[in-house]
Amino acid sequence: xxxxxxxxxxxxxxxxxxxxxxxxxxxxxxxxxxxxxxxxxxxxxxxxxxxxxxxxxxxxxxxxxxxxxxxxxxxxxxxxxxxxxxxxxxxxxxxxxxxxxxxxxxxxxxxxxxxxxxxxxxxxxxxxxxxxxxxxxxxxxxxxxxxxxxxxxxxxxxxxxxxxxxxxxxxxxxxxxxxx
Amino acid sequence: xxxxxxxxxxxxxxxxxxxxxxxxxxxxxxxxxxxxxxxxxxxxxxxxxxxxxxxxxxxxxxxxxxxxxxxxxxxxxxxxxxxxxxxxxxxxxxxxxxxxxxxxxxxxxxxxxxxxxxxxxxxxxxxxxxxxxxxxxxxxxxxxxxxxxxxxxxxxxxxxxxxxxxxxxxxxxxxxxxxxxxxxxxxxxxxxxxxxxxxxxxxxxxxxxxxxxxxxxxxxxxxxxxxxxxxxxxxxxxxxxxxxxxxxxxxxxxxx
Numbered sequence: 056x057x058x059x060x061x062x063x064x065x066x067x068x069x070x071x072x073x074x075x076x077x078x079x080x081x082x083x084x085x086x087x088x089x090x091x092x093x094x095x096x097x098x099x100x101x102x103x104x105x106x107x108x109x110x111x112x113x114x115x116x117x118x119x120x121x122x123x124x125x126x127x128x129x130x131x132x133x134x135x136x137x138x139x140x141x142x143x144x145x146x147x148x149x150x151x152x153x154x155x156x157x158x159x160x161x162x163x164x165x166x167x168x169x170x171x172x173x174x175x176x177x178x179x180x181x182x183x184x185x186x187x188x189x190x191x192x193x194x195x196x197x198x199x200x201x202x203x204x205x206x207x208x209x210x211x212x213x214x215x216x217x218x219x220x221x222x223x224x225x226x227x228x229x230x231x232x233x234x235x
Numbered sequence: 236x237x238x239x240x241x242x243x244x245x246x247x248x249x250x251x252x253x254x255x256x257x258x259x260x261x262x263x264x265x266x267x268x269x270x271x272x273x274x275x276x277x278x279x280x281x282x283x284x285x286x287x288x289x290x291x292x293x294x295x296x297x298x299x300x301x302x303x304x305x306x307x308x309x310x311x312x313x314x315x316x317x318x319x320x321x322x323x324x325x326x327x328x329x330x331x332x333x334x335x336x337x338x339x340x341x342x343x344x345x346x347x348x349x350x351x352x353x354x355x356x357x358x359x360x361x362x363x364x365x366x367x368x369x370x371x372x373x374x375x376x377x378x379x380x381x382x383x384x385x386x387x388x389x390x391x392x393x394x395x396x397x398x399x400x401x402x403x404x405x406x407x408x409x410x411x412x413x414x415x416x417x418x419x420x421x422x423x424x425x426x427x428x429x430x431x432x433x434x435x436x437x438x439x440x441x442x443x444x445x446x447x448x449x450x451x452x453x454x455x456x457x458x459x460x461x462x463x464x465x466x467x468x469x470x471x472x473x474x475x476x477x478x479x480x481x482x483x484x485x486x487x488x489x490x491x
Contacts (some may be wrong), residue, residue, distance in 0.1 A: 096276025111486050112482070144450075184268075185402055187259060188265075188402070190259045191259055191263040193262065193333045196415070207415075208401070210401070210406060211406070217407060218407075223483070224409065224412060225415070227416075228417065229417075229420050231413075232416055232417040
């Protein structure tokens, strides 16, 4: 196995891609956040690829790539989708998640075909009750199962390092399970 | 005596693409009410329609169904089945299962999508749908229900036929996530897991219980496709020799 691996975070506007990469990365994050020109509920938004890195030692590192989830950015998807180590879809908590962009993403990255370990991170859940989280997780799970993916939905707080680390940790577990 | 009703209806109100916006409220309120009133069943949505089965004590179901019929979140409610005087219930594992159509059966999806009016006055077809969901429940619930005692546990092949929801509180639990990751990728026997994680039997037993606490389970096609067909009983403890994995693992253990 190569000593450099790529972990992609794909998600809609405001799902927390840049935040989680900033939380996880050990290097200064190369981000492409620009001031939003229309009101999207926040000042800055990602228009290119965010890049961060976790170094384990001198020769081993995990590259973190954040890519927008809308289909018009599929050019960036192609760039990132080469030999991925893991794929994370980030979805912002809401009563009715937007599954259309998610479908496009999944069709493109197709983790079932490539065998890439896949996790769906449910973000912005810190102030939501557990019951609501599990109800929305159910909707997302049934959506993932419709795409023949295992419905792995992990609630994640992008601002918290411990919580964010669970995503690469979990993908790592899946890799290990494949290997042994 | 129990009463069981199966109905389909047309969803009202807003849909955010393929998901009705009211679904979270329906599920959260429904589960709370159902648990309190000893009601079980499932809810399925597809293509603008709902299909729901409810079962429970006769009086409770009768009054609940009256309220359901007048609920503004849907209209055109059609009763497909109405069975009274039942001695057992069929969906006792599900307080209000949010069912996905396609993993259960393409046939169900087809019924709801295109042929659902054909279900009206067609007892046989309605019963067939119920039996599909029933089988799904039995299969998904097998491993959930089947950790009754430590003595028995040794013979169990642990297969993740259902996908539990990890709660925010469990996110920091490394062992739990490790086991979950392993079960997602391939089928395991209990001793496989024991060997891999070097846990004590009761620790693994507890973790599996934690993992499967949810009563809402789903069938996984993915697992069938990726299943390792030969089960390795009593296999030797093993760790991956992948350098990247072990480095990463120790890194996370250190920093998390």
